[in-house]
Amino acid sequence: MPYFMENLSPGKISSAFKRALQAGLIREEDTAVIFYDLTFLKERLSYLSSCFPSTTLHGLAVKACPLSGVMQLTKELGFGVEAASMGEVKLALHQGFDPGMIVYDSPVKTREELEFALDEGIHLNLDNFSELERVNILLKNRESKSTIGIRINPQIGEGSIKESSVAGEYSKFGVPLRFKKQELTNAFLENDFLSGMHLHVGSQGCPLEMLVEGTGELYDLMLEINRLTSARKGYVQITTFDIGGGLPVSYSLGRQPVSMEAYVAALKQRAPLLFREGNLSLPGDTDSGSRFPDQGSRIKDQGVRLITEFGRWTYTNPGWTVSRVEYVKHDPGVSTAMLHVGADLFVRECLNPRDWLHEYTVLDGEGNPRTGNSVNPWNLAGPLCFSGDILAKGVSLPEVREGDHIVIHDTGGYTFSMWSRYNSRFAPRIIGYYNEGESFVLLKEREEMEDIIRFWT
Ligand SMILES: Cc1ncc(COP(=O)(O)O)c(C=O)c1O
Numbered sequence: 001m002p003y004f005m006e007n008l009s010p011g012k013i014s015s016a017f018k019r020a021l022q023a024g025l026i027r028e029e030d031t032a033v034i035f036y037d038l039t040f041l042k043e044r045l046s047y048l049s050s051c052f053p054s055t056t057l058h059g060l061a062v063k064a065c066p067l068s069g070v071m072q073l074t075k076e077l078g079f080g081v082e083a084a085s086m087g088e089v090k091l092a093l094h095q096g097f098d099p100g101m102i103v104y105d106s107p108v109k110t111r112e113e114l115e116f117a118l119d120e121g122i123h124l125n126l127d128n129f130s131e132l133e134r135v136n137i138l139l140k141n142r143e144s145k146s147t148i149g150i151r152i153n154p155q156i157g158e159g160s161i162k163e164s165s166v167a168g169e170y171s172k173f174g175v176p177l178r179f180k181k182q183e184l185t186n187a188f189l190e191n192d193f194l195s196g197m198h199l200h201v202g203s204q205g206c207p208l209e210m211l212v213e214g215t216g217e218l219y220d221l222m223l224e225i226n227r228l229t230s231a232r233k234g235y236v237q238i239t240t241f242d243i244g245g246g247l248p249v250s251y252s253l254g255r256q257p258v259s260m261e262a263y264v265a266a267l268k269q270r271a272p273l274l275f276r277e278g279n280l281s282l283p284g285d286t287d288s289g290s291r292f293p294d295q296g297s298r299i300k301d302q303g304v305r306l307i308t309e310f311g312r313w314t315y316t317n318p319g320w321t322v323s324r325v326e327y328v329k330h331d332p333g334v335s336t337a338m339l340h341v342g343a344d345l346f347v348r349e350c351l352n353p354r355d356w357l358h359e360y361t362v363l364d365g366e367g368n369p370r371t372g373n374s375v376n377p378w379n380l381a382g383p384l385c386f387s388g389d390i391l392a393k394g395v396s397l398p399e400v401r402e403g404d405h406i407v408i409h410d411t412g413g414y415t416f417s418m419w420s421r422y423n424s425r426f427a428p429r430i431i432g433y434y435n436e437g438e439s440f441v442l443l444k445e446r447e448e449m450e451d452i453i454r455f456w457t
Contacts, residue, residue: 342382
């Protein structure tokens with residue numbers, strides 16, 4: 001398996017960290033630093049493109065990693081973004097993303113935000129029928145290049161992590177398919193501008209079959225509605241299909257991740273037309289020219305445009321975090337390493353430790369991995385003023401010493417983007433690197449006092 005499909009090994013991390021030390025990138029005040037292996041990220045992205053039709057818009061979820069330098073890199077490689085708020089939309093515009101490459105998904109868009117998106121020509125996924133009605137009214141007196149879809153909850157069940165499951169019978173997101181199928185069909189029939197379907201199953205903790213079946217349920221509905229619009233309006237109306245993100249990653253060294261290849265193979269089998277480039281003829285349609293008279297002009301060359309929204313799969317494994325061990329405490333039956341990051345960077349891990357586990361590597365002051373196991377298990381405690389600020393409890397590690405570094409593996413997604421301001425700690429320096437540390441780029445400088453004052457003022 002290519003290395004960019006797996007977790008970064010302690011050896012690779014140690015060698016990049018040693019090079020960063022030698023390059024003087026870890027200053028005394030850099031008590032914690034976040035790293036991104038950008039070679040890994042680029043290779044992963046190019047693999048992603050190779051798995052889907054060339055017309056696919058890959059809207060990488062900004063919420064997983066909103067760093068400007070990373071967004072720039074993905075833009076230059078031809079990727080788009082999935083934005084969960086107007087802030088993320090404007091961040092993407094600020095980075096120079098073409099509006100057509102931005103997928104705007106927030107479940108609570110204001111009228112002004114909808115107007116802005118329509119005027120810019122951003123792809124919109126509407127969350128509910130009230131929002132659809134708002135857009136209907138807004139479109140009466142404006143031209144817009146936006147393509148517009150609606151989020152549908154396929155109601156295929158929850159994954160193992162309740163807090164991040166969005167496709168159960170109840171979800172705060174989207175229109176529930178089973179409860180509102182007729183209304184959904186009518187919504188397409190009554191609103192010619194509605195040309196897309198959107199779903200998202202995940203994030204993390206959902207088996208492959210669940211993700212595929214979510215798409216399958218909507219796919220069946222798309223075929224049904226397209227037959228109806230073909231018969232009644234003379235054209236196939238749904239031409240954009242957004243499968244969302246949600247593919248889980250492995251946080252454990254040596255555990256086989258759910259592979260993108262297997263996911264795509266299963267999707268192709270369940271929803272084959274989504275992968276047919278440039279032609280959307282419906283199954284059983286032997287003389288599409290006569291049954292769908294408009295199809296030639298409207299669809300034939302265009303096909304169905306796929307959108308994806310992978311966040312965790314894209315960003316998690318290329319990132320890692322390192323914290324200096326400031327102090328070590330030994331108690332009967334457990335030792336504690338006091339670190340410079342905790343619940344400020346690892347909100348989910350500290351609040352819900354059973355579901356969010358990482359691998360850890362201990363590096364000595366020079367960046368060499370320590371080996372062996374100490375007698376006591378270890379708690380990795382953060383610097384924040386509450387007792388739940390413990391990143392890991394009772395983990396087996398080599399003997400840890402003051403001045404060592406603890407590496408927290410697989411932290412590239414949904415960590416820094418969830419940074420908490422509690423206790424006014426300085427957000428750490430973030431460094432990207434290529435070819436195991438042959439070259440480095442500063443992605444974000446460590447915060448200074450002015451940043452903290454600005455936040456609280
Ligand atoms: C609508 C939507 N799309 C995409 C994503 C990204 O999901 P993931 O990071 O699991 O790929 C999310 C995550 O919350 C989401 O809500």
